[in-house]
Amino acid sequence: MAPLPAAAWKFPTKIFRSEVSNTNRQLRLQNRPKGLLAPGDLQLIESPVPEIKDGQVLACVKYLSSDPTMRVWMAADTYLPIVPIGEVMRAIGFAEIVESRHPDYKKGDRVTGFTGLQDYVIVDESAKPSFQKVPKIPFVSDSVFLGVLGINGITAFFGMEIAAPKKGETLVVSAAAGATGIIVGQIGKFHGCRVVGIAGSDDKCAWITKELGFDAAINYKHPDWKEKLAAATPKGIDIHFENVGGDIMQEVLNRMNLHGRVVLCGLISGYTKGDPGLASFGTVLVKRLRVQGFIILDYASRFMEAATQLGRKMFGKLKDRETIVERLEKAPDAINMLFTGGNTGKLIVKL
């Protein structure tokens, strides 16, 4: 048989390796990015997989979550400390225990937590609180624990708890075709809301309306998007779940009803371009809006409650789509995709 052409090897879709390779590949933060990530901002470093000691666990990372907030962690001390230059980039991942010298874990256990952008992570008592064991559910992909039953589902769950939706209210969510937005919208439908999503392409808009059951979707890249938003929210807006910020947020605030609630979950329009601020704060006053900043880590003690609720009541009904990027080396591209609109639904890096 003739050898495969070189190109076929260039982008392998699957990497075979022994259960515990001798090498741990890590993406370390080398520069604080300006705008989108540039080549070299995250640098691939190889080092031997360390021996674990008593009380430690070695976990092999299978999937990495790509989240807009990672860009924040590279740039500033905020709700988590800035990632120091030279350190493995912080990331949430799904991993499988391959070696354990800790009584609470055994080989084969599966966990999610702050694995970092690397092949292997050592979990010990100091790291343990950020790790959560997850079950094997028949016919369910492991990556769901990073999306619907993971950080995005839980974020949507508690964000909507803050929003306290009532039947018949109008809910708007921005970045509506993103991993969190899609769950927010679907939870809104569970509560009997009129749900309007704002997204950045006609395809995304079609998907969230036709497949996810959103009542309407607005492509903010269309020049008449503001008129379309007005037409889609004839009774005004009672709840806004904000992921984007800037002009989009301002326009939504302009259409809010008195005493509306704004769940401020993310401001991705500013993560690569600087904080866009808000042109008119008077809107918040005159409409008596309640704006609640919201960081999911504050709810850590209730994560299991949320996952249980999502799993029992909604799982199987909640729809998701995954955009899978393969190989650790592509993680920087995956992060950039979040800001250029490249993904629909959950963006996962598969190792």
Place this chain on the structure above:
Amino acid sequence: MAPLPAAAWKFPTKIFRSEVSNTNRQLRLQNRPKGLLAPGDLQLIESPVPEIKDGQVLACVKYLSSDPTMRVWMAADTYLPIVPIGEVMRAIGFAEIVESRHPDYKKGDRVTGFTGLQDYVIVDESAKPSFQKVPKIPFVSDSVFLGVLGINGITAFFGMEIAAPKKGETLVVSAAAGATGIIVGQIGKFHGCRVVGIAGSDDKCAWITKELGFDAAINYKHPDWKEKLAAATPKGIDIHFENVGGDIMQEVLNRMNLHGRVVLCGLISGYTKGDPGLASFGTVLVKRLRVQGFIILDYASRFMEAATQLGRKMFGKLKDRETIVERLEKAPDAINMLFTGGNTGKLIVKL
């Protein structure tokens, strides 16, 4: 006796008139002001006092409240409709019934409500909901029903209900020497908070600390006011009662603690100069702030409760200062004083 020189008649400090004059002087809105009020924006019109019909009451206005929000009413439809050109300017006043053909009022009753900038107001069923009868309290000036026991006291009361202060927390209030700010700060002290006021002169700062019991005061016109704010809030800021907006608000937000509460009561920095917006909305997200827009009219059904609480629990302890401007013609100047820092405490126009 030689006649008094003409100048002595130019600025009479007291106008004598019969109990019911034949003339009603009104300040009508002639132009939408740009920036501060210019001469002619409010025009003095004289017309006969109308005869009242069955179901109506004629009240003689004694004191008018000067409130920053009046400038908003001249410029835009917001939480109340814009004042139409040619109409009597909306204002809150204290008035005494001089003639009644309504069973609920008798001559001599005293009321506060939307009297407008005029000498006489007719109250009928349609206007009645905005009027409140007030008692005669021995040794207490009537104008208190426009300040501590009126719109400002009530605003501070419900704003602080939203803030839910706890002992030991740090409260910052802007426009701290204004009619609402001084009550906010004193209620904060009742709750055992560390109270820091922001005001626009050293005299105002000295007054609120030495006489009203604020723990510290910052004159934002000093070049090092941000450093002084930092020094005055060593444990950060838990509650911010916002009356001003713009740069001052941003700096306070920058010093807020996680999960802090912002009561957004006014944004006077923008009323004459356009909405300054907010430079960094990310602060609200990262610090998980709760920002609550707040308009006192929403609490109308509970005004009596607030006045009772203020009267029973705090009155006699709450300190105030009034800046009195005499004569209806000076009401436009009084409104401008609110934006140029001319008043300390409650600003009243005495007719």
